[in-house]
Amino acid sequence: MQTYIHGVGMTQFGKLEDKTLKNLLLDASIEALEDAGKPDVDAVFVGNFMGGSIYNQEILGAIIANDLGLGYVPTAKIEGACASGGIAFRQALLGIMSGEYETVLVAGVEKMKHVSTVEVTEAINAAMDNDSNEKHAGLTFPGFFGVLANRYFYETGATKEHLAHVALKNRNNAINNPLSQFKTETSIEEIMSARMITEPLGLFDCSPTTDGASAVVLSKKKGDIAVRSSAQASGPTEMQNAENLLSIPAVGESGRIAYEKAGLGPEDIDVVEIHDCFSMTEIISSEELGFFNRGEGYLAVEQGKTLPNGEKPINTSGGLLSKGHPIGATGISQLYQIVHQLRGTAPNQVDGARIGLAQNLGGTGSYSTVHILERV
C-alpha cells in the first residue's frame, strides 16, 4: 500500500522562552494540518524524549487531540531518544499500512532551553546504557563520538579540519533557512579554535540544545509526495560492544532495508538529511548509507560533494548542527526539509530534486530510521 505526505509544519528552532511545550506542539501540528487541507485524522503519534524528565509533561498525544478538536482518536507518544521523531513517523505509517487508519498526524517536540546545561546533559545521558562500566568511566554522549573520531583520523588520515568543513557547510546552509537556530557566519578558523568539548570535537562539532517542534500529515489518500520506503534498525548500546567502531550498524542496516524496499540505491537519491548530531556522525553515516566508500566520506566533504550544488547534497536544512536539535522534533523536521526539497520550495533548493532520503539516529547508534520520499 502506498502512503503519502499531505502536509508539513515546523516552528522556529532556537531558544523560545515565550513558547510552552504545548504551544510548540500545537503550532507545528496546526501548520501541518492546514497544509494538508484540514483533513479528518484517525490517530496521532508524537515523538518526544524528555518532556517527562525536564518539563514534567506527558500525554502529549491526547493534548493535541483535545486542543485541536480531533475527537476521541487514539494517540501515543513514541520515545526512541533522538530518533523519537523518525520512529513516531514510522509507527504512523505502519498504522496506515495495517488498514487501521487512513490519515494520521505525527508531531515531534522538545523543550530544552529552560533548564541548565547540567540538567539537560543528565537527561540526554538517559540515551546511553547507564547500567554499565562506561558511565562509571565518565564517558559522555559526545565522548563516544570523540573516541570514534580519533580512531577514524588514525585509520583514514582525516583531520579535525575535515570535521570543520562539515560544520561550516551546515552553518552556511542554516543561514539560508529562516527556521534555523544559528544564522551567524563563521569560518574554518573560528570552528577549529573553538573550545573543546571532547577531543577532537569542539563546540561547532556538537549539535546544540534547542526548543522546537515539527509535524507531518500522512495518508493513504493520493498526494504528491509518496513515502517509497520506511526502515528501522537497532545497534549496540555500549561503545565497547561495537564490533567495528567506525561503523554504526543501525544506520547501515536501516539504509540497506530502505533501499531494498524502495527498489532504489544510493545513486538514485537527489537530496539527503543525515542525523549530524556531531560533525563526525555525518561523515560516518554518509558512508553507512552507501553515498561514499568506507573511510572516504571525509574526502567527499573535502571535494564539496555534499554541498547543496554537489553530487550528493547533505543537510540542506543546516542539519542538527546549525538548524538545531530539539530531540523529539528532529526526525520530523528532516522530513519537513525533504518534502520542501521535493516540492521545490526549500532553502538551499536542489534543482529538480525528485527523490529524497532522511536518516534519524537515536543514542550512540541504538536506533536508526531511514525514510525515502518521492515526488509523484
Place this chain on the structure above:
Amino acid sequence: MDAFRCNQCGYETLSEKYYCPKCRNSSFSRLDIEGKGEVYSFTTIHIAPPKFADKAPYQVVLVQLTERLRVTGYMDEDIDIGDSVSFKEIQEGAYIFQKSS
C-alpha cells in the same frame, strides 16, 4: 581481571550476559585475563558530567585487551592510540587503566 566468553561462539564480554548478543547462547565461561592491552582509541573529555566535573579534562579510553575484547576505561594520563596500558583497579564501577611501564 575477569571477563566472560560465550561457550558456543567465543564472543567475549566484560560482564556476564543473559544471552550472547551474537548467537543467543546462555552459557559463558569465566576468563582470567592479564589486563594488558593497547589503546584502540580515546577522547579527552573537557565538558564532563557533574560527578566528573572536578576531574576534567580526563581520558576515556577504549582498550583492546584480547583479540575479541575491548573495554571502556578511565585514565588521567595523556595517551595516544597504540600506547600500551594495563588495568589497575575498579573504582566505583570504572575500570582504571595506567600506562605500562
